[in-house]
Structure formats: structure tokens, C-alpha cells
Amino acid sequence: MAREFKTVGVVGLGTMGAGIVEVFARNGVDVVAVEVDGAALDKGRENLRASTDRAVARGKLDPADRDALHARVTFAVGLDALRDVDLAVEAVPERLDLKRHLLAELDRVCPPGAVLATNTSSLSVTEIAVATERPGQVVGLHFFNPAPVMRLVEVISTVVTESEVTRDVQALCARLGKVGVSVADRAGFIANALLFGYLNQAIGMYETGYASREDIDAAMQQGHGLPMGPLTLLDLIGLDTAYQVLETLYQRGGHDRRHAAAPLLRQMVTAGLLGRKSGRGFYTYQAPGSSRLAPDDLTPVAAEAGHPAPRTVGVIGSGTVATDVAEVLTAAGVDVVTVAGPGDLAARDLAAVDLVVVAGLSTAPVIDVAMATGRPADVVGLHFVGGPAAQARLVEVVRTVRTSPTAVRAAHQLCAAFGRTAVTCGDRAGFIADALLLPYLNDAVRMLESNYSTADDIDAAMKLGCGYPAGPFELLDTVGLDVALAVQTAIHRELPEPGLAPAPLLRNLVTAGRLGRRTGGGFRDHAG
Numbered sequence: 001m002a003r004e005f006k007t008v009g010v011v012g013l014g015t016m017g018a019g020i021v022e023v024f025a026r027n028g029v030d031v032v033a034v035e036v037d038g039a040a041l042d043k044g045r046e047n048l049r050a051s052t053d054r055a056v057a058r059g060k061l062d063p064a065d066r067d068a069l070h071a072r073v074t075f076a077v078g079l080d081a082l083r084d085v086d087l088a089v090e091a092v093p094e095r096l097d098l099k100r101h102l103l104a105e106l107d108r109v110c111p112p113g114a115v116l117a118t119n120t121s122s123l124s125v126t127e128i129a130v131a132t133e134r135p136g137q138v139v140g141l142h143f144f145n146p147a148p149v150m151r152l153v154e155v156i157s158t159v160v161t162e163s164e165v166t167r168d169v170q171a172l173c174a175r176l177g178k179v180g181v182s183v184a185d186r187a188g189f190i191a192n193a194l195l196f197g198y199l200n201q202a203i204g205m206y207e208t209g210y211a212s213r214e215d216i217d218a219a220m221q222q223g224h225g226l227p228m229g230p231l232t233l234l235d236l237i238g239l240d241t242a243y244q245v246l247e248t249l250y251q252r253g254g255h256d257r258r259h260a261a262a263p264l265l266r267q268m269v270t271a272g273l274l275g276r277k278s279g280r281g282f283y284t285y286q287a288p289g290s291s292r293l294a295p296d297d298l299t300p301v302a303a304e305a306g307h308p309a310p311r312t313v314g315v316i317g318s319g320t321v322a323t324d325v326a327e328v329l330t331a332a333g334v335d336v337v338t339v340a341g342p343g344d345l346a347a348r349d350l351a352a353v354d355l356v357v358v359a360g361l362s363t364a365p366v367i368d369v370a371m372a373t374g375r376p377a378d379v380v381g382l383h384f385v386g387g388p389a390a391q392a393r394l395v396e397v398v399r400t401v402r403t404s405p406t407a408v409r410a411a412h413q414l415c416a417a418f419g420r421t422a423v424t425c426g427d428r429a430g431f432i433a434d435a436l437l438l439p440y441l442n443d444a445v446r447m448l449e450s451n452y453s454t455a456d457d458i459d460a461a462m463k464l465g466c467g468y469p470a471g472p473f474e475l476l477d478t479v480g481l482d483v484a485l486a487v488q489t490a491i492h493r494e495l496p497e498p499g500l501a502p503a504p505l506l507r508n509l510v511t512a513g514r515l516g517r518r519t520g521g522g523f524r525d526h527a528g
């Protein structure tokens with residue numbers, strides 16, 4: 001029989017702690033909620049109140065249940081209030097010295113049998129545990145943001161965690177309606193080890209002017225169906241927390257340059273731009289803590305009207321993608337001249353078209369084809385993201401070093417004419433959406449290859465912890481392992497970082513003909 005945790009202490013009521021209090025209290029557990037001072041305590045209480053009021057307003061919580069939830073929570077300043085708890089969970093800022101000090105204090109105050117848990121995202125649970133006299137009773141209990149919504153909890157056991165403690169904490173997760181995934185103590189565990197390289201890369205794209213913040217976010221949200229774009233997610237996480245997590249991942253994870261925090265992130269933290277909680281991060285919000293955007297200097301102005309969409313378009317490319325694109329354009333009333341590929345260019349007359357579109361060459365630079373046309377200023381790449389052109393909601397308009405602003409504008413009008421969201425980006429391997437997605441998929445393969453976790457748990461972690469519509473292995477089997485390998489190879493060729501090299505397991509599966517669903521098997525077998 002797993003032990004029952006009747007009273008739980010939560011230390012630190014910021015972005016995560018207030019949500020963790022809500023999760024416990026909603027599920028019948030008495031909570032002692034602790035902060036450093038009165039002002040922070042009031043803020044934590046207010047966070048809890050606002051979140052439960054929102055749940056009531058949305059019909060997700062009964063007003064009577066909300067009142068019962070609040071009646072289960074006692075608020076206090078200082079750790080002395082934790083004398084009778086069965087479990088204490090800390091959610092203070094992501095700093096090792098602070099957490100070690102706090103755990104040593106909790107060890108002193110809490111009853112001898114109590115379990116101590118850290119909500120750290122990236123720090124070593126082992127180093128935190130050994131600051132106490134009871135390292136066998138210390139675990140990582142990593143909730144996801146927002147804690148009341150995300151169903152995943154990573155349960156981290158160190159080499160000295162007692163197995164009954166892990167079992168009891170897993171049973172508690174089930175009681176809270178969460179899915180506990182057990183992992184060992186490695187930097188970033190499953191989800192953050194796969195998430196933060198991607199987030200940091202998105203900051204880099206924005207910082208270098210490769211694409212706008214809105215376009216980067218739209219590419220991932222609309223192109224790949226993620227619940228929010230990376231810069232919006234960073235604002236939700238809190239840029240100070242994100243910075244600390246990247247620092248730790250970089251130090252503990254073998255100095256992978258992809259985890260070296262983008263300079264802009266550090267500057268923003270120094271300037272107090274911490275995301276939603278401070279009212280401004282990559283975006284500006286109506287008030288600190290609000291999720292509602294307020295327009296700022298970077299908010300795009302609505303496109304000027306009056307420029308008609310191009311009437312005649314040349315489509316360069318062969319195969320199904322070019323055919324699909326030509327069909328979508330034709331259905332939107334555009335006259336289409338198709339050209340099989342660069343070799344065929346000389347034979348076709350593109351003089352009469354208003355715009356030249358390169359379709360389906362997602363691993364080759366658009367400029368290669370553009371130069372072959374003899375009119376590179378009129379050439380844009382159109383990359384349909386999220387399925388065949390007829391289904392894809394997002395189109396990346398690829399601007400080469402020779403594309404004219406007029407051609408970019410014309411391409412956007414064209415996309416508007418056939419009802420797609422268009423984003424603009426430079427001519428780099430993977431453009432925006434695949435350049436951000438593929439390295440993450442490749443990292444997931446490396447994680448599997450290292451036997452840190454299973455394909456099922458990794459898929460579950462990304463779906464239940466980050467709200468992704470599919471886990472990395474489900475997605476790889478759908479997209480095709482050969483397609484993923486080709487794009488990742490192109491990305492690595494352009495940027496030969498060791499961390500971007502295609503995972504050997506991915507290569508081997510492709511060599512073995514296991515390409516995913518369409519061959520009956522990839523990472524998993526697919527019958528029929």
C-alpha cells in the first residue's frame with residue numbers, strides 16, 4: 001500500500017508554486033503554502049484566487065468546489081509552518097545554492113518521515129538531496145506550466161532515492177490526475193532537455209533578424225500545431241527561469257552550444273523584461289501577469305491594401321509538392337506555368353509570369369534555382385508546412401538574397417488569396433518551422449539511443465508536459481524517417497555543430513528501410 005500524503009507544503013508561490021498549490025488542493029490534499037515575505041505571499045494568494053476564478057468562469061470548476069479548495073490552503077511566511085507536513089515541494093528560483101540551502105532548512109523543520117521534493121527544471125536532484133540528512137527521501141517532482149493544466153509530472157529518482165519513496169510519489173501523481181513518468185537524474189530530464197535547445201534557437205532566429213517574433217511563433221503554432229510559439233512560451237515560462245535552465249543545461253549537458261543562452265535573453269533578464277509576469281518580454285502584455293497582448297513598436301501594421309494578387313505564376317519543381325501547389329493556385333483562380341526543375345528552365349518561357357515560385361525543394365537553397373531563372377528578383381520559395389499543400393495551414397515565404405520586396409509582397413497576397421497564413425524568412429535549411437522542429441526530433445532519437453527513456457515515455461512527456469499534438473516518435477513515423485534525415489542532414493551541412501549531426505539510430509533505421517508508417521514500421525511497427 002502506498003502511503004497517503006494528507007498535508008503537503010509548497011514553498012515559493014510564483015509561476016509554478018501557485019499552480020502546484022492548486023493541483024493539490026483541488027484533489028483533496030491540505031496545503032501549507034509558504035513564501036519569503038508578506039508581499040510575495042499576497043501575490044501568491046492572488047495568483048491562486050485568479051486561477052480558480054478563471055476556472056469557475058470557464059465552467060471547469062464549481063463555485064462550491066473552488067471555496068472548498070481555498071479552505072484547504074493555509075498561507076504562511078517562513079518554513080516553521082511546515083512542521084506537520086507529509087511532503088514538502090519547493091518551487092523557488094532555479095539556483096542551486098538557494099535550493100540546497102532551502103532543502104537543508106526543510107530537513108531541519110519537517111518531520112523525520114516527510115518526503116522532500118524539488119520542482120527543479122534542470123538542476124541536479126542529487127546535489128540538492130545531499131544537502132539534507134535524508135537523501136533517500138528526496139525526489140524531483142517536476143510539474144509543467146501551467147501546473148493545473150499539464151498532465152505530466154516527471155518523477156526524478158537519484159541513485160540514493162528509496163524505491164518506496166518513488167512508488168509513493170507515483171501513487172500521489174495518479175491521485176492528482178497526473179501521469180508520472182519516472183526518470184533518472186540527468187540535466188533537463190526528458191522534456192526540458194528536448195525543449196530548451198529549440199527555445200534558444202528561436203531566440204537566435206529573432207535576435208539575428210532572420211524572422212519576426214510573430215512569424216517564428218506562427219510557424220510553430222500553425223505549421224506544426226503546437227499550442228503556442230516558442231517566444232510566447234518563453235514569456236509564459238519567465239525569461240529569468242528560462243535563462244537559468246539554459247545555463248544549467250549548458251554546464252551539465254556537455255557544453256552543447258545550442259544551450260548557450262542567446263545574448264538577447266541575458267540582456268532582457270538584466271533589463272527586467274521577464275515575460276508575462278513582469279508585463280513585458282518578447283511581447284508586451286496589458287498588465288504584469290496578464291496573458292493579453294498590448295500592441296507595441298514591433299506589432300505589425302495591417303498590410304496595405306490596393307496591390308492585387310499576382311494573376312500568373314510560374315511554379316518550379318517536380319513531384320507531388322509542385323503538383324499540389326499548382327493545384328492550390330489554380331483553384332484560387334491563378335494561371336500557372338509549371339517548370340519541372342532548373343534543367344527545364346531554358347525550355348520554358350517565364351517572361352509572362354508575375355511571380356516565380358520554387359516549390360518542393362525544402363532541402364536545397366532557393367537561390368540555386370532563382371539564379372537559374374535569369375530573373376532572381378522575382379523568385380520566392382513557398383514552403384507549405386504541416387502536410388500536403390491542400391491541407392497545410394501555413395506557408396513560409398522564402399526570401400533569397402536577391403528577392404525583391406515586391407515579390408515578397410506579391411507572394412503574401414497570393415497566400416492570402418488561397419486562405420493561408422504566410423510568414424517570411426531567409427533562405428536557410430529548414431526555413432523556420434523545420435529548422436526548429438528537426439533538431440528537436442533528432443535530439444529525441446539521441447535520447448532514445450542513450451537508453452535514458454523509452455519512446456512511449458518521451459512521446460508522453462512532450463504531449464502531456466508541453467501540449468504537443470504528437471510525440472517525436474509518432475511524428476517521425478508519420479513524416480518519414482528518410483525525409484527527417486534529409487532535412488537534418490541539410491541543416492547539419494549548413495551549420496556543422498556536433499549536436500546537429502543526424503543521430504546514428506535515425507540513419508540506421510533509414511538504411512534498414514524502416515521509414516515510418518508508409519513502410520509499415522519506423523520507430524514502432526504499424527500493422528496494415
Ligand SMILES: NC(=O)c1ccc[n+]([C@@H]2O[C@H](COP(=O)([O-])OP(=O)(O)OC[C@H]3O[C@@H](n4cnc5c(N)ncnc54)[C@H](O)[C@@H]3O)[C@@H](O)[C@H]2O)c1
Pocket residue numbers: 011012013014015016017034035036040090091092093094095102119120121122142143144145236237238241245277
Ligand atoms: N516557469 C516554468 O515554466 C517552470 C516550469 C517547471 C518548473 N519550473 C521550476 O520551478 C521553480 C520555480 O520557478 P518559477 O518560474 O515558478 O519562479 P518564480 O520566480 O515565478 O517564483 C519563485 C518564487 O519563489 C519565492 N521564493 C524565493 N526564495 C524563497 C524562499 N527562500 N522561501 C520561499 N519562497 C521563496 C519567490 O518570492 C517567488 O515567488 C524553478 O526551479 C523552475 O525551474 C519552472
